[in-house]
Amino acid sequence: MKWTLSKSRILSFLQCSKRLYLEVHHRNLIKYSSHSEAAFRIGDEVGETARKVLMPGGILIEYDRGLRKAVETTNNFLNDLFDITLYEATLQTHNTQIRADLLNKDKDCIHVVEVKSSTGIKEIYLVDSAIQYSVMAGAGFTPAKISLAHINNKFVYQGDSNYNDLFKVVDLTSEISERAEQVPDWIEAANKTIAGDLPRIEVGEHCTKPYSCPFIKHCWKDIPVIEYPITKFPGLKKSKVTELIKIGYEDIRDIPDGLLGDTLQTRLNAYRTGKKLIPDELRNKLAQLKFPRYYLDFETIGFAVPKWSGTRPYEQLPFQWSCHVEDKSMAVSHTGFLDTSGNPPMQLFSEALINVLGDSGPIIVYSTFEKTVLRNLQERYPEYRESLQSIIDRLFDLFQPIKTHYFHRDLQGSYSIKNVLPTVVPDLKYSDLPDVKDGMMAQQAYLEIINVKTTQERKRSLTNSLSKYCEMDTFAMVKLIQNLSKKNE
Numbered sequence: 001m002k003w004t005l006s007k008s009r010i011l012s013f014l015q016c017s018k019r020l021y022l023e024v025h026h027r028n029l030i031k032y033s034s035h036s037e038a039a040f041r042i043g044d045e046v047g048e049t050a051r052k053v054l055m056p057g058g059i060l061i062e063y064d065r066g067l068r069k070a071v072e073t074t075n076n077f078l079n080d081l082f083d084i085t086l087y088e089a090t091l092q093t094h095n096t097q098i099r100a101d102l103l104n105k106d107k108d109c110i111h112v113v114e115v116k117s118s119t120g121i122k123e124i125y126l127v128d129s130a131i132q133y134s135v136m137a138g139a140g141f142t143p144a145k146i147s148l149a150h151i152n153n154k155f156v157y158q159g160d161s162n163y164n165d166l167f168k169v170v171d172l173t174s175e176i177s178e179r180a181e182q183v184p185d186w187i188e189a190a191n192k193t194i195a196g197d198l199p200r201i202e203v204g205e206h207c208t209k210p211y212s213c214p215f216i217k218h219c220w221k222d223i224p225v226i227e228y229p230i231t232k233f234p235g236l237k238k239s240k241v242t243e244l245i246k247i248g249y250e251d252i253r254d255i256p257d258g259l260l261g262d263t264l265q266t267r268l269n270a271y272r273t274g275k276k277l278i279p280d281e282l283r284n285k286l287a288q289l290k291f292p293r294y295y296l297d298f299e300t301i302g303f304a305v306p307k308w309s310g311t312r313p314y315e316q317l318p319f320q321w322s323c324h325v326e327d328k329s330m331a332v333s334h335t336g337f338l339d340t341s342g343n344p345p346m347q348l349f350s351e352a353l354i355n356v357l358g359d360s361g362p363i364i365v366y367s368t369f370e371k372t373v374l375r376n377l378q379e380r381y382p383e384y385r386e387s388l389q390s391i392i393d394r395l396f397d398l399f400q401p402i403k404t405h406y407f408h409r410d411l412q413g414s415y416s417i418k419n420v421l422p423t424v425v426p427d428l429k430y431s432d433l434p435d436v437k438d439g440m441m442a443q444q445a446y447l448e449i450i451n452v453k454t455t456q457e458r459k460r461s462l463t464n465s466l467s468k469y470c471e472m473d474t475f476a477m478v479k480l481i482q483n484l485s486k487k488n489e
């Protein structure tokens with residue numbers, strides 16, 4: 001055989017045989033999403049920390065001289081009489097190899113720990129460990145114990161690089177035995193797939209479960225697009241969706257009149273005409289908002305491995321806010337806060353926010369996220385509890401009335417502000433922003449800014465992009481309310 005199987009290739013096969021085939025024969029088609037790339041980076045950081053915390057002082061099995069050398073080195077260490085800890089121990093049986101994140105050999109007993117950056121155990125991890133176990137057993141080094149280390153989200157970092165309680169280690173040995181018995185069959189079937197022709201697999205839910213497939217762009221490009229699929233009809237119950245699809249309707253506009261209730265029939269008409277629906281109830285509700293109106297948006301960062309003392313893994317910590325203020329004459333001014341020092345930004349964030357929001361007037365946000373962040377800040381800084389509470393009491397979540405009342409067919413079932421904005425204010429576009437165009441990009445930009453290796457010029461450019469992005473979020477709300485509350489819209 002000209003190819004080698006690995007744990008990740010077997011997992012690819014279990015997700016979709018076509019994925020495995022493409023990974024082996026058409027690697028040039030691989031396109032990882034920005035979410036996947038961010039997940040890889042987090043995985044690397046978590047893996048590094050796990051080495052130091054769970055099995056310090058180990059030897060890294062390098063891969064730069066190829067698989068054969070890595071396997072040979074691992075075998076030599078494991079056949080030695082000495083106890084040892086290895087990182088990325090590489091073992092092979094027939095044409096299948098695995099790399100163990102952490103391996104400890106103590107008096108001939110081998111303990112393997114797989115490290116994950118999630119905060120719990122998922123079914124796929126049991127499969128993952130079963131493959132690990134089976135291949136190691138085939139290579140002559142059956143682990144006495146195989147465990148999974150995942151992030152302990154109750155952990156509170158106390159500083160001094162003390163991450164001793166960051167991980168929860170769970171023994172999976174007894175849980176994986178049944179799955180491990182199936183591994184030889186999976187290997188055989190995976191090899192057959194690679195040796196055969198391109199499997200004919202339709203796209204479907206499996207393209208994103210359990211992992212986002214890197215061939216989505218390739219496989220989905222020729223799928224005929226249904227312009228307004230029934231599955232995205234807001235308010236249409238799942239059972240009705242299934243019923244209509246069974247009858248043969250795929251595009252919402254083809255649903256015959258008379259099958260839906262009044263509200264959905266009105267929306268069905270709007271699908272056909274392309275007109276937006278702005279009921280008076282929505283206009284009035286928005287028009288009644290008092291002045292001054294404050295429009296507020298936060299950007300946050302969550303570290304898998306906490307960086308700042310007193311914080312938890314993945315806790316969303318605010319580093320930026322944007323606020324537009326609109327007075328009675330509809331004059332709008334803007335203020336923003338962005339801490340790029342790399343120090344904990346939460347306290348300065350809170351103080352600056354309290355100073356800018358005045359004592360009265362609605363504070364308009366576009367989700368419940370800001371409320372959650374403010375509550376967390378109350379916990380963190382009891383001295384600001386009251387001031388933050390008065391901010392919470394003034395919040396007006398614009399998302400709710402828009403979701404309940406507003407409708408345009410181009411929303412495609414999603415009421416995110418990035419979807420709603422172009423249907424109401426077509427000239428205002430997130431796509432025109434430089435570098436940072438969504439929340440994920442904002443987090444990546446922030447991480448790059450606080451990285452000491454980033455050049456000053458790059459930091460300046462990213463800081464500018466971040467400021468513009470957050471400002472856009474609040475300006476978008478200003479324009480949404482101005483337009484949706486107009487009498488003649």
Ligand code: SF4
Pocket residue numbers: 015016017018019020022201202203204206207208213214215216217219220
């Ligand atoms: S995109 Fe879907 S169908 Fe294509 S290889 Fe991936 S999982 Fe299979």
